[in-house]
Amino acid sequence: MSDSNTTNFTNPSTFILLGIPGLEAAYVWISIGFCTMYIIAILGNFIILFIVRTEPSLHGPMYYFLCMLAVTDLVLTTSTLPKLLSIFWFNSREIEFSACLTQLFFVHCFSGIESGILSGIFVAMALDRYVAICNPLRYSTILTNPMVAKIGLAVVLRGIMLILPYPFLGTRWPYCRTNIIPHSYCEHIAVVKLACADISLSSYYGLFVAFLVRGLDMIFIALSYTQILRAIFSLPTKDARLKTFGTCSSHLCVILAFYIPGLFSFLTHRFGHNVPLHFHILIANMYLLVPPMLNPIIYGVSTRRIRDRLLQLLKTHKGT
Template sequence: MQETLLGLSVGHLLPFTMSDSNSTDFTNPSTFILLGIPGLEAAHIWISIPFCTMYIIAILGNFTILFIVKREPSLHEPMYYFLCMLAITDLVLSTSTLPKTLSIFWFNSREINFSACLTQLYFILSFSTMESGILVAMAFDRYVAICDPLRHSTTLTNPMVANIGLVVVLRGAILVLPYPFLARRLPYCRTNIIPHTYCEHIAVVKLACADISISSYYTLSVEFLVIGMDVLFIAMSYTQILRAIFSLPTKDARLKTFGTCGSHLCVILAFYIPHLFSALAQRFGQNVALHFHVLMANMYLLVPPMLNPIIYGVRAQQIRDRLLQLFTHKGT
């Protein structure tokens, strides 16, 4: 009889069955087994090429943003401080998953320690929450800069930016803290096989042979408080921003003003659209292939860190100019 996992028949997907793994009763397994992308094992090497490319772009791009902002005193202002926070968050998010994913693809290194798995789970969720908060802070910065420009320098002072950053970090760290503790207390007496490339929260807790309703309710509550409220605040900010833009007298003035927040809008879309697709695939995609779920979950953690520095490098003139000056100076 084929075993089922997450409501799916996976006997034809797994290279080994539960009898080959730790099928005896255990409360906390010493290790989990990450399968990578179930059903696409033969293509792991080929899939690793775009994954590795996106990771390299994310690393180089975000470090470049940090280097340019640190190097140029003219960029020491709230918008670019928040951009640096975003770059650091993206670096942690991508690095928390990609090295292990690539080790699965390249070296078939599928084991991950139980505590390391919960740590990875915590870093992914907490820094995703922080990134959402940073996008709200950036929307607030654009709101003040466009709707009340005379008070921008007095409202968003360096201490205020630091306090906003601290609140964003604490919110992400504290709200996500119950996730690994709730997962740790669950008994895992079915299997220790995770059909994923990393320790994604839903994939982990669904392995438990106990009621996971507390984890599910807490997850929904946090998603509503974080994603729901953050999207609401961003929408409210941009409603006021668009009103201010359309009230400007000339078309050139409207385009120029809208251009100052174009980069941020692109970053918002790059973060929330993959998250939306991943969440919908988890909640309502029971008939969707398992490998599609896993690929979407990876895109959610790969695409924003790769695109964010590209978007700001292309659209933010100050960063683009400093980058060109840097390469021109090196070439002379």
């Protein structure tokens, strides 16, 4: 199909992803940056999983949370980057209709799960820090492994159930305008905008999901950290306050790295009509790439037990 394909069809056999329109001349350099971030994300998250798996002392609630985050990051980046790189390197822009809806589901489902981990599970992490600071004697009885499993299951089910209507509605709309998606991956609103029907249901449901997931999660995070800050400032010495605040600083960095570009991407896609398209698409890709790349770096550097175990493995490998 050509890029100018506009015909009367109900369900197109393929869609055409434009990549990042307006920056075609810079595809090689952009792909180098994206590929580097992808490799760092893959290696970093696999290292986190390997270290936690092989070190019995890390088999605890906080580290299980990190494993859930690592698995989500691996799926989220892999659902978009291979296709994006094929657009950059081989001009392979066509994607099957069913594959597009599958990618749409995985991107939004695991983005929702990521939000759940960086919010719902991060709320649990906040609870983890709060219990460790305020009720250290009850730590092992409140945050147990079964509790971690229940939190993880709830986050996954929430992501799946809320996003399942996206591809279902996508198959019901008639597409008779064009099969060209002005994006680098199958984003929900970018796809349904191609339908020649009233897409208010999809649009309003997307807003509902965004506010329900991210809005409530941000409220829960704010409430959790309010309690943590109260606990920190109640500590008797300045050194104790600084040390305790340091245990939460990595958590705050990851939250900012995820929510700031995500919020910007969400607002510009719906309301930022004057924002250049290539800038919006770049931000949308950074939103899916930067947090998965930063998560293992931030936690690997700031979490002493993970850092020590990694250094031990490197020394052992070097010695052999």
